[in-house]
Structures are given as C-alpha cells and as structure tokens.
Amino acid sequence: MTETLAHYKAPVVAGYPDVPLAEKQRLFDEIRGDIRFADYLYGCYECGICVAACPSARFYDFSPRRIAQAAAREDVELVYQQMQEDIWECSQCFSCLRCPRGNNPGGIITIMREVAVNNGMASAREALAGYSRIIYKIMSTGTQVSPDMLQPDAFPDWGPETGDVSTHLDLWRRALPSETLHTTSTGWAVDDKTLVELYLIWFHTGALDVIKDVDRGLHAILQEVMEERLEEEGIQI
Ligand code: SF4
Ligand code: SF4
Known part of the structure; x- marks a missing residue:
C-alpha cells in the first residue's frame, strides 16, 4: 500500500x-x-x-x-x-x-x-469484505467454494434442495464418479505437491501481499497456514 x-x-x-x-x-x-x-x-x-x-x-x-x-x-x-x-x-x-x-x-x-x-482503498476493502471466507477456502485448500459451505441459511434463494444435499453431503459426494471429488471440505482433493506449488506461487507473485492491503486478519491466518505447510516440506521462504 x-x-x-x-x-x-x-x-x-x-x-x-x-x-x-x-x-x-x-x-x-x-x-x-x-x-x-x-x-x-x-x-x-x-x-x-x-x-x-x-x-x-x-x-x-x-x-x-x-x-x-x-x-x-x-x-x-x-x-x-x-x-x-x-x-x-x-x-x-x-x-x-x-x-x-x-x-x-x-x-x-x-x-x-x-x-x-x-x-x-476503502471501497476495495468494503467490496471484498464478504469474500474473506471464500478467499480463505481457495487459498488455504487450493480449490474453491467447498460443498460444506453450501448450507441453506447461507443460500436461502437456492430452495429446499440445498438443505437435503447438505444433510446427506457425504453420500452425495461419494456418489460422484471421480475419486478426487469424494471430499466435503474441499471442492476436490488436491495433492500436497500441487498445494505447495500454489503456496510458493502466491508468496512469490505477491498475491498474498495484495490480501494484506485489504484484510490484515485474513492475511495473517493465510500466512500462518501456508508457512506451516511449507515448513513441513522443509521449504524456507
Ligand atoms: S461499445 Fe461502448 S466503449 Fe465501445 S465505442 Fe460504443 S459506447 Fe464506446
Ligand atoms: S458486467 Fe460484463 S459487460 Fe458489463 S462492464 Fe462488466 S464485463 Fe462488461
């Protein structure tokens, strides 16, 4: 900034x-x-x-x-x-x-x-405030909005089906054909090597620093998550 x-x-x-x-x-x-x-x-x-x-x-x-x-x-x-x-x-x-x-x-x-x-800018912080959960999910897991985030109270306009899906989420996810989709807390399974590569890209391209400018709390959490994982892999940044 x-x-x-x-x-x-x-x-x-x-x-x-x-x-x-x-x-x-x-x-x-x-x-x-x-x-x-x-x-x-x-x-x-x-x-x-x-x-x-x-x-x-x-x-x-x-x-x-x-x-x-x-x-x-x-x-x-x-x-x-x-x-x-x-x-x-x-x-x-x-x-x-x-x-x-x-x-x-x-x-x-x-x-x-x-x-x-x-x-x-204040307008950027305000516009992005509602997205912190989503940014956290994407950057900490390397995937996207996860199935367990799709709760009826969060998406009332999606109708009653959302409640049924969230109640039986494990079953629905196991019914999906691809093995990488049998997860509920991530959009799909991401292997450790890919996640480490993503973390390194976000560190070195400054993507993580950009988040610091709009949400310091979120930045601190993400930095901790990423540094811990990289340390486990023996990578110093
Ligand atoms: S399409 Fe829009 S931007 Fe392009 S010339 Fe017309 S008014 Fe301008
Ligand atoms: S909403 Fe779509 S069409 Fe409208 S300005 Fe943005 S990119 Fe262009």
Missing part, C-alpha cells in the same frame, strides 16, 4: 473519502500505466453497444460506456469517483467486448479494481 493514501486523513465527500487531485492523478496514472491499458481502450464512439450487452447495466446505475469515456477523456475526478462504487458493480462477464471500437470496458475495470486493491 502506498504511504500517501494510507496515512491521508480524507474528508468525506458524497459518501466516500475524498483525496487531493494529485492523488487522483496518481491513481489514474497507475491505471493508464498498466501494460494492458493500451490494448483495452482505443477511444469511444458513444454508441452504447456495450451498455446494451452489459447485464450489470440492467440492474444498477452503471454503464461500461461511462467507464470507457472517463478513461478516454482522462477525467481523473470521474475515474476516482467510479473507483468508489461503479467498478464493483461489474460482473466481469466481458459481454462488452462486442464494442465496435475494440475497447474492453470490463478489462479497464479489472485494472481499476487492481489499482484500488493495491492502494488499499
């Missing part, structure tokens, strides 16, 4: 912490400096095709066209404003790749999210 943002006591404007223009410019420069940026933005016809294709635009006050235009116009104020809320409303489906200009608004949003996370 940059010291500049981390220690700045920001006034709250329009429901989010404001920062000086120089900070907004720095964040935009970070977005524009990403190696993918030039390939994601070629200008904008304002045709609205991306909006018509975008599922999130149907349900939120959100528009991929506004994202592309703000970036194309280098409107640092608006880009900063979009980093508070808009970018977290995108489902990253990339239907906006239909853009006749060759833009990738969803890709620009990916970069904006990464910059928000890397700078420890």
Whole structure:
C-alpha cells in the first residue's frame, strides 16, 4: 500500500473519502500505466453497444460506456469517483467486448479494481469484505467454494434442495464418479505437491501481499497456514 493514501486523513465527500487531485492523478496514472491499458481502450464512439450487452447495466446505475469515456477523456475526478462504487458493480462477464471500437470496458475495470486493491482503498476493502471466507477456502485448500459451505441459511434463494444435499453431503459426494471429488471440505482433493506449488506461487507473485492491503486478519491466518505447510516440506521462504 502506498504511504500517501494510507496515512491521508480524507474528508468525506458524497459518501466516500475524498483525496487531493494529485492523488487522483496518481491513481489514474497507475491505471493508464498498466501494460494492458493500451490494448483495452482505443477511444469511444458513444454508441452504447456495450451498455446494451452489459447485464450489470440492467440492474444498477452503471454503464461500461461511462467507464470507457472517463478513461478516454482522462477525467481523473470521474475515474476516482467510479473507483468508489461503479467498478464493483461489474460482473466481469466481458459481454462488452462486442464494442465496435475494440475497447474492453470490463478489462479497464479489472485494472481499476487492481489499482484500488493495491492502494488499499476503502471501497476495495468494503467490496471484498464478504469474500474473506471464500478467499480463505481457495487459498488455504487450493480449490474453491467447498460443498460444506453450501448450507441453506447461507443460500436461502437456492430452495429446499440445498438443505437435503447438505444433510446427506457425504453420500452425495461419494456418489460422484471421480475419486478426487469424494471430499466435503474441499471442492476436490488436491495433492500436497500441487498445494505447495500454489503456496510458493502466491508468496512469490505477491498475491498474498495484495490480501494484506485489504484484510490484515485474513492475511495473517493465510500466512500462518501456508508457512506451516511449507515448513513441513522443509521449504524456507
Ligand atoms: S464485463 Fe462488466 S462492464 Fe462488461 S459487460 Fe460484463 S458486467 Fe458489463
Ligand atoms: S461499445 Fe465501445 S465505442 Fe460504443 S459506447 Fe461502448 S466503449 Fe464506446
């Protein structure tokens, strides 16, 4: 996390912490400096095709066209404003790749999210707060959301079947054809060698450090889990 943002006591404007223009410019420069940026933005016809294709635009006050235009116009104020809320409303489906200009608004949003996370922005912490259980599961087990997380109280909209499946979870899982799927606390069985390789990748690529910027508690737990496993394997990091 940059010291500049981390220690700045920001006034709250329009429901989010404001920062000086120089900070907004720095964040935009970070977005524009990403190696993918030039390939994601070629200008904008304002045709609205991306909006018509975008599922999130149907349900939120959100528009991929506004994202592309703000970036194309280098409107640092608006880009900063979009980093508070808009970018977290995108489902990253990339239907906006239909853009006749060759833009990738969803890709620009990916970069904006990464910059928000890397700078420890409050909007990133808030948007990711609900995902800590899932991040923990993925990074500690090397798989994904596990069957034992699918409880009826967590997913009331999935209907009564969820309750039946969770009650007889062992049986359901044993009925699956592949041996690697006969687990309930992980999505599938991951062998130790793969898990160790994943831990090393997350350490060395800085993926673990990124989590530190948004959730220090989760980072501490994950670091402990990973270091313990690597130590068992005789690996020093
Ligand atoms: S990637 Fe985001 S902006 Fe693009 S169509 Fe999907 S939800 Fe909309
Ligand atoms: S489809 Fe492309 S050119 Fe059209 S409004 Fe969206 S970003 Fe701009």
